[in-house]
Structure formats: C-alpha cells, structure tokens
Amino acid sequence: MRIGELSRATGVPVPTIKYYLREGLLPQGELSSPNQASYGEPHVRRLRLIRALVELAQVPVAQVKEILESLDADDVPLHDQIGRAHRALTPRRKPAASDEARAEATAQVTDLISRRGWSVEPEAPALATLIETVAALRTLGQDNLVGFLDAYAEAVERFTELEIDAVSTNPTRDQLAESVVIGTILGETLISSLRLLAQESISAQRWKT
C-alpha cells in the first residue's frame, strides 16, 4: 500500500508517518518507483505499536526507538531479550536522595528481595529505581508508605506468573517480544488507572459528604 493508505489504516497522519520514517522508528517501505514506496502489514503493525507507546503511554520518541531496537534483536536468548526490552523501558532517573537515605533504602530493598526469593541482577535498572524511590519517600517523611513494600510485592507476585504465561503463548519470537513490550508498558497504565479508581471509590465511601 502507499503512504496515504497506511495513514488511513492506522489513523496516523502522513506527516507523522514521515517523521517516524526519518527518525528510524518505522522501517522504510519498498521502492516501487524512484519516488514511491510501498508499505505492508508489518508497517501497519509497527505503526500501531508506535502510536500506543507515543500517544497513549507517552513514552518519549528517543526511548521508543530504543524499545523497538530491542524488539528487533531476536538473535539473543529469550531472557536476554526481555532484559534488553526492560532496560529500554525503564526511564533513566536522576538520583534525588542523600547517600545516607540511599544506603538505608538499599538495605531494605535487598532484604525484601531476599525474603521473597526473587532472583534479580544487581544492575537491573528497576532495582536502582526502586531504591531511589524508597530513599525519596524516607526523605519526604513518608515512611509509612515505605511500609507497603511487602504488600505491593505480594500483590505484584499474584499476577506476574499469569503475565509471563500469557506472553509465552505467542507463536513466534517476534510476537512474544512485542507482547513483552506492550504488556510491560500498557499493563502499567492498566494497573495505575485501576489503582486511582479504587482509591477514588474508597475515598468516596469514607469522606464523601
């Protein structure tokens, strides 16, 4: 199909498609003449994914590029590919805590992970984020929120096995990798909006006048 049809099939305007092509997010089409490229089903699929990441999940374009590159790296073992997608998905955050608060947070998080029997690489970016967040909560005087780490970890364990089961059923490696990316990012949006709705509901029961 031509670029106009690709635009109609996905709802993405032609100038935006051209921008994604220039930025290398979307692979070039096949040249059918010197001035005309032709696009196929993989372009439709990729464009829908880009749109969900950029517009719905509000991932910055530079990070989307890294995420898509991790999708295309299917010559590595599955666990490594998932790790690569996870690293691309974890925003790099500036450290905002004092060294002392970070040392305490590190001890608490290490203890949590060992109690739950999780096997986690010491250099996992999500580990750094978790430690930095715990340290920030302490600095902000919100120690009671830190007390929820175990409740959160337990809740998360309840659906993680299901999530990994679901992505495992994908027939091809490409589809599996795509599911990991979509599930990680949009699953997070599902969880956070459900959490806000549950909070609203309980707050209404308790305080609504």
Add this chain to the structure above:
Amino acid sequence: MRIGELSRATGVPVPTIKYYLREGLLPQGELSSPNQASYGEPHVRRLRLIRALVELAQVPVAQVKEILESLDADDVPLHDQIGRAHRALTPRRKPAASDEARAEATAQVTDLISRRGWSVEPEAPALATLIETVAALRTLGQDNLVGFLDAYAEAVERFTELEIDAVSTNPTRDQLAESVVIGTILGETLISSLRLLAQESISAQRWKT
C-alpha cells in the same frame, strides 16, 4: 535561611531554585532587604517534593504546578481535594483507538467496575485512560492481556485500603494532601519497579540458560 542555604539543605542548585520561583512552583521567600529573601522550613519541604516529582517521577514542570495548586486548595471537602489531586496527576492522553474498539472497551470496563462494586465518577480521568488502554490492547491484538483486568483489579484492591488508611493518619489536612500526591506518584513507581523485578525473576527461572 538564604537561597544558598536552601540549596545546601535540599541539594537543588541555586539556578534551579530560581527557576522554580519564577515558574510559581515554589512560593517567594520573605524579603529581609530589597535584594534579599529569606526562606523557611516550608520551602525546604516543598522543594524536596518538587525534586521528587520532577527528577524521580519525571512529571513535566507544568503538571507539577497543577499538582501543587491542588495541594494548596484546602478549602474544599477532603474527597474533592483528593479528586483534584488525582485529576492533576493523570496525564491527558490522546485517544489512539478506533470508535469501535473504544465502544467494546467501555462495555468491558463498565462491567468490571460494577462487578467489583466500585463507586467511580463517570468523568474520572483514570476511567478514560483505562478505557483507552483496553481499546489499544485490543487494536494491537493483545486480547489476552485484557483478560488480566480482573487479576489486576483484585491485586490493586488488596493494598488500596491500606494506602487510604495510611494517608488518613496524617495529623493535618496539608500533610494528608501531600501524602496523597506523594503516595499516588511514588507509590506507582514502587509498584512498577517491583513488577519489572518480579517479571525478571520469573523470566530468569524459566528461560535463563
């Protein structure tokens, strides 16, 4: 204290503090002479909060401003103030789904909320985000992830009561409102990093060679 001491107390550079003052994120200090302002403990507290939101949670500065304004609106009933903070906290997302996918998603989400007995305002922004995300997952062919809505909702219910209990213990309305904001945003970072670590751990058990 002077601006230099405020900078040392919080680890935020003086030019950044001046930027937050200009943008109205941080209230002006008290003028001790025509060229010199003096800052107090509320400035330290507010600056630590801004830093956690901007640097750790990566909330855009314009949105941080709205969030802080919702904190300062303590002349409204508590449930309304929490609602205002929630609205400021929910990023406005562009719709990315077809009308048909959105209609199906709306029916599914409405059914979920009624089955769980949640009392939620129809115009809650988190509701729109949830519907849009379910619609996007369908469009992306990830219907199996949509099947987790109930598992996610059940997991979220397990800690929401605890969260609301914890913020309720704050001695003043100001501190309570601050806890709601911090808990909502940084609690989300805690949950998402724990989820990535749990996924990594299960992926390692299954596929690491």
